[in-house]
Amino acid sequence: MLSNRIHRSLLHSITGSRHLRRPALEWIEPYMDISDLAHHSHGDPQPSPWLLRILSLLVSSPTPDSDLRSFSRSFLIRFSPRFVAAVLRHPSLHSHPAAAVALFHFATAQPSFVHSLDSYISLLHLLSSSPSSSSAEARIIVAELLERDDLILTPTAAGSLLRCLGSLGLVEELLWTWRRMKECGVEPSLTSYNCLMDGLVNSGFVDSAEKVLEVMESGNAGNGVRPDVVSYNTMIKGYLKIGTNDRAVARFRAMAANGVDPDKVTYMILIQCHYAGGEYYDCLALYHEMEEKGLEVPPHAYSLVISGLCKDRRPFDARMVFDKMSENGCRANVAIYTTLIDSFAKIGDEEQAMRLLQKMKDDGFKPDEITYGALINCLSKTGKMDKAMEWFEFCNTNGIMVNAMFYSCLIDGFGKLGMVDKAESLFIEMGTKGFVPDSYCYNALIDSFAKAGRMDDARSMFERMEREGCDQTIYTYTIMIDGLFKKHRNEEALKLWCRMIDKGVTPTPASFRVLSTGLCLSGKFDRAMKILDELAPMGVVPETAHEDMIKVLCKAGRMEHACKLADEIVDKGREVPAKVRTIMINAIRKAGDAELAIKLVHSKIGIGYDRVGSIKRRVKFVTLLNL
Secondary structure (H helix, E strand, C coil), X not given: CHHHHHHHHHHHHHXXXXXXXXXXXXXXXXXXXXXXXXXXXXXXXXXXXXXXXXXXXXXHCCCHHHHHHHHHHHHCEEECHHHHHHHHHCXXXXXXXXXXXXXXHHHHCXXXXXXXXXXXXXXXXXXXXXXCCCHHHHHHHHHHHHCCCCCCCCHXXXXXXXXXXXXXXXXXXXXXXXXXXXXXXXXXXXXXHHHHHHXXXXXXXXXXXXXXXXXXXXXCCCCCCCCCHHHHHHHHHHHHHCCCHHHHHHHHHHCHHHCCCXXXXXXXXXXXXXXXXXXXXXXXXXXXXXXXXXXXXXXXXXXXXXHHHHHCXXXXXXXXXXXXXXXXXXXXXXXXXXXXHHXXXXXXXXXXXXXXXXXXXXXXCCCCHHHHHHHHHHHHHXXXXXXXXXXXXXXXXXCCCXXXXXXXXXXXXXXXXXXXXXXXXXXXXXXXXXXXXXXXXXXXXXXXXXXCCCHHHHHHHHXXXXXXXXXXXXXXXXXXXXXXXXXXXXXXXXXXXXXXHHCCCCCCHHHHHHHHHHXXXXXXXXXXXXXXXXXXXXXXXXXXXXXXXXXXXXXXXXXXXXXXXXXXXXXXXXXXXXXXXXXXXXXXXXXXXXXXXXXXXXXXXXXXXXXXXCEEEECCHHHHHHC
């Protein structure tokens, strides 16, 4: 007891109080203070240990708010404005926007603390560059910044702030900053103007951005500011964003007149635009223009040009660009190789496809399931089913994941060769392995059944397709209707056509050609004409419908029916008589009856008239049979 009283008395004499006072919190700075050292490095300042510890805490902590409070109390420290700004600028924090915001708000709650402009800009830069950040949080920070009348913008800070606000798409705040710059006597630089344009474009105010560019082009921007390639790239990007591609191209062509040369970014933006619009020839033209100007072609530009040419069924041109890409030291990838292999597969060029596969392996790339799928598709299309099955088994035994498309290609290949049983067995195997057949797979098997004359099996598969919720496409109906007509099941074919229309499946000229051929060969010309009239309101206009019908009748040797149909076409004013006459001559000639075609050429049929008293009648095509 005595010792305790002595201890308390000693504490009282030292502190002058019966209770211990908590020491004041110490402000910490981001860098070591080495000003008192005689010898030190003249390089970058050394970060303080506190900076690294706080960064580690923020990156690893699930609850940065409470952990920052505990850390501050434990070490009796508080963060200075310079310290907060330095932490927010550190690269390791860019992937942790929530932790950065937590630090910002924690610092605000410290006694006697006021955020510097650097802190605001550092945080906004982090939020604008992080894909996982919240735009709502950025707006809160910006709103707080706008209320600070004591912050003076410098040229550097103004440029950074404009860039951040532009990236975030905050137009009102962007314009406020522009006005604040003038109030602070900061003259806008080229970078400032470009940031303003970028912000307007990101927010969809493309017309406003265009006016800013026009002010720069006119020389009224002040300080001799003129647009550079970044200005034009921003503007072109804006035009493409709102879908005005013609304005983008016009601005691109006008760059030279304003003394600005396009760079690789300019060309890249335009190539992406034309590729998205399916304008693959324009992609190739821009690529050649880049080469002529000696500009570096980025790998993505090569990829788009090659892919576009492949989609345009120009694999050999794509291969030339690919070879040029290799010559220029630009390394390809699996996707480019696969695209080329698939393109050659679609035109049935197995040799080129196999060469590319070998080159792909020689270059150190491992083909994936998409590559092997394209190869199997190539072999199936060329009827080389033994080789196709060899590669299929190779994939199965080497752990390469096969998918429904592998089976679809094989089923289609066997079906076209008339090996329907093999195609059917693959379809069954596909189901046992858990693959769900798609429309392409069903269509391939239905087509196999139809070509083999097994329409009951085709019909069964057609109904199963509907039961399992697989879309019956126009191609599915076309296969079925064609097969039913060829088996003389005409009424079933017509019912299926009506069912297709009732389901909202839009016919194509090809599907009508199949229908009209079946109807004409069965002598139902009027029905074919009626259906043709019904297609017009649906937006389907088969331009060669009459020609196709006459041609098929002549080819089948049904000249009487062909002449009757030609007369009906002329009598109802569906075609100019001279055109129908030309169609008949060509159809008869292609059917191998040159003598009859010559008779028609030297006659008045279709274009001449006979008079019976005062009545003038056109010479009918049916009279051709009596010549």
